[in-house]
Amino acid sequence: MTGSPRSADFTTAPADPTSRARLAERGLRYALVDTDDPTAFADWLRADDRGFHLATRDDEKYERGRAGIGYRRTTGVYDDGLSVDPQIPVATVGSWRGELTVPGSTVEHPSTLAAWAISSVTVASTHRRRGIARNLLEGELRTAASLGVPMAMLTVSESTIYGRFGFAPAAFATNWTIDTRRAKWNGPAVPGAVEFVGIERFRLEAAELHERVRLTTPGDIDLWGHHWDQQVGATDPDEARTKQLRAVRYRDAEGVTRGLALYRVTGGEPDFSQHVVEVDRLISETPDAASALWRYLLELDLVTEVRAQLRPVDEVLRWQIADYRAAKVETWEHQYLRVLDVPTAFAARSYAAPGRLALEVTDPLGFAAGSWLLTVSDDGAGAVTTASAVDGVPALRLTVNELAALYLGGVAATTLVDAGRVVEGTVGAASAADRMLRTARAPWLSVWY
Numbered sequence: 001m002t003g004s005p006r007s008a009d010f011t012t013a014p015a016d017p018t019s020r021a022r023l024a025e026r027g028l029r030y031a032l033v034d035t036d037d038p039t040a041f042a043d044w045l046r047a048d049d050r051g052f053h054l055a056t057r058d059d060e061k062y063e064r065g066r067a068g069i070g071y072r073r074t075t076g077v078y079d080d081g082l083s084v085d086p087q088i089p090v091a092t093v094g095s096w097r098g099e100l101t102v103p104g105s106t107v108e109h110p111s112t113l114a115a116w117a118i119s120s121v122t123v124a125s126t127h128r129r130r131g132i133a134r135n136l137l138e139g140e141l142r143t144a145a146s147l148g149v150p151m152a153m154l155t156v157s158e159s160t161i162y163g164r165f166g167f168a169p170a171a172f173a174t175n176w177t178i179d180t181r182r183a184k185w186n187g188p189a190v191p192g193a194v195e196f197v198g199i200e201r202f203r204l205e206a207a208e209l210h211e212r213v214r215l216t217t218p219g220d221i222d223l224w225g226h227h228w229d230q231q232v233g234a235t236d237p238d239e240a241r242t243k244q245l246r247a248v249r250y251r252d253a254e255g256v257t258r259g260l261a262l263y264r265v266t267g268g269e270p271d272f273s274q275h276v277v278e279v280d281r282l283i284s285e286t287p288d289a290a291s292a293l294w295r296y297l298l299e300l301d302l303v304t305e306v307r308a309q310l311r312p313v314d315e316v317l318r319w320q321i322a323d324y325r326a327a328k329v330e331t332w333e334h335q336y337l338r339v340l341d342v343p344t345a346f347a348a349r350s351y352a353a354p355g356r357l358a359l360e361v362t363d364p365l366g367f368a369a370g371s372w373l374l375t376v377s378d379d380g381a382g383a384v385t386t387a388s389a390v391d392g393v394p395a396l397r398l399t400v401n402e403l404a405a406l407y408l409g410g411v412a413a414t415t416l417v418d419a420g421r422v423v424e425g426t427v428g429a430a431s432a433a434d435r436m437l438r439t440a441r442a443p444w445l446s447v448w449y
C-alpha cells in the first residue's frame with residue numbers, strides 16, 4: 001500500500017481562488033505542486049523540513065518521501081521575487097481525504113466520516129506573521145467544503161494556533177512513565193501467548209490490526225503505507241533508533257494475532273540493570289491482548305522504567321498495577337476537529353439516548369453557522385435539520401469550536417457550560433446533551449499526522 005486515497009478528487013481540486021487572490025496581492029504565488037515532478041516535490045519537502053526544524057535529507061530520502069506522501073494534495077506558496085532559490089516554497093501544506101471513526105462504529109458495521117486531514121503547515125521564518133498560514137488554512141477549509149467533505153482534522157505543534165479557524169480538540173491522549181519496580185502486575189493472567197516477531201512481520205500485521213482496531217475507536221483514522229515505513233524505521237534504516245526496535249505479538253488461544261507491541265530498550269546505566277523501555281506502538285484488539293503485552297513490558301528484566309506515548313485517556317492499565325502512583329500520566333489534547341457540514345457530520349455518528357437537542361452555532365467562517373435541531377430516534381440514529389428554538393427542546397448556544405469538542409462524545413457539554421464556553425438556553429440542556437452525545441469509552445487517536 002503506498003497511500004490511502006479512497007478517491008483521488010482531492011488531489012486535483014484547484015488552489016482555492018480566494019486565498020490565491022489574497023496572496024497574489026502580496027506578491028505571493030499559491031499553487032498546487034506537481035507531485036510527479038521529483039524536483040518540485042523535493043523543493044517542497046525541503047521547505048517542509050526547514051519549517052519544522054528537521055535535518056536536511058539527501059536526494060534518495062526526498063524521493064522516498066515522494067513515494068510515501070506524494071499522493072496527497074500538496075500546496076506551496078512561492079515568493080518569485082526572492083533572489084535566491086525562489087523555487088523553494090515559503091509556505092507548505094499537505095492534505096488528503098481521510099476516514100474518521102465516529103461513535104457507534106464496529107468492525108462489522110463501520111461508521112466513518114470523510115474528513116479533510118491537514119498536515120505539513122509551515123511558513124518560512126522569513127515570511128512569518130503576514131497572514132500566509134491564515135490563507136493556507138482557510139483555503140484548505142474552503143476546498144474541503146467545496147468537495148463536500150463534512151469535517152476537517154489535524155494534530156498540532158502548538159495548541160494556540162487552530163482555534164481561530166474553528167478547530168477544537170475532540171480526542172485526548174496520555175503519555176505514561178511507569179516505575180516498574182513499583183508497578184507490580186495486578187491484572188488477569190490470559191490464555192494466549194506473547195512471542196517475538198521480526199520487524200517486517202510487525203509492519204504487515206500492525207497495518208492489518210490497525211485497520212480493524214481503528215474501526216472500533218472513535219477519533220482514530222485510516223493510515224497510509226508510509227506511516228508504517230516510518231514507524232518501523234524503513235525510511236531511516238541506518239538510524240540508531242531503527243536498529244534498536246523489537247517487536248512482539250500476542251496470539252489468543254486459537255492462534256489469532258490480537259495485539260502487537262513495538263519497543264526499544266535503551267540506557268541501562270549505571271550497572272546495566274536500569275534500562276528504559278520506550279514503547280513506540282501497542283495495538284490491541286482485545287482486553288486480553290492489552291493485558292498480555294503490558295504485563296510483558298512491565299516484567300522485562302533489567303528494566304526500571306517503561307514509557308509510552310499517545311495512549312488512551314481511559315487506558316485499562318491504570319487498574320492493573322498494584323501501585324497507582326507507579327505511573328505518571330500526562331494528558332494531551334490530540335485529535336483536533338473542525339465541523340464543515342453539521343447535518344452530514346451529526347447524521348454519521350450514533351447516539352447513546354433518544355431525544356432532541358437544539359444547537360445555536362456561531363461560526364466566523366460560516367460553514368457550520370445556524371440553528372440546528374438534532375433528533376435522535378430510539379435506535380440511536382441521529383438527523384439534523386435547520387430549525388429555530390422549539391418549545392420544550394433543550395437548547396445550547398455555542399461556537400463551532402465547542403461543537404467540534406462535543407462531536408466524538410469525549411468532552412462533556414456540562415464541563416463546557418461550567419467553563420463558560422457553552423450557554424444553556426434551558427436549564428438542564430447540557431445534561432440532556434451529555435446523555436445523547438457521550439460515549440462509554442473515551443475517543444482516541446493513536447498517531448500523529
Ligand SMILES: CC(=O)SCCNC(=O)CCNC(=O)[C@H](O)C(C)(C)COP(=O)(O)OP(=O)(O)OC[C@H]1O[C@@H](n2cnc3c(N)ncnc32)[C@H](O)[C@@H]1OP(=O)(O)O
Pocket residue numbers: 051052118119120121122123124127128129130131132133134135154155156157158160161164
Ligand atoms: C497541522 C500542522 O501542520 S501543525 C504544524 C504547524 N507548523 C509549525 O508549527 C511550524 C513552525 N511554525 C510556522 O511555520 C508558522 O509560524 C505557522 C504556520 C504556525 C504560522 O504561520 P504564519 O504565516 O506566521 O501565521 P499567520 O501570519 O497567517 O497568522 C494567522 C493567525 O495565527 C496566529 N498565529 C500564528 N502563529 C501562531 C503561533 N505559533 N501561536 C499562536 N498563534 C499564532 C497569528 O497571530 C494570526 O492570528 P490572527 O489572524 O487571529 O490575528
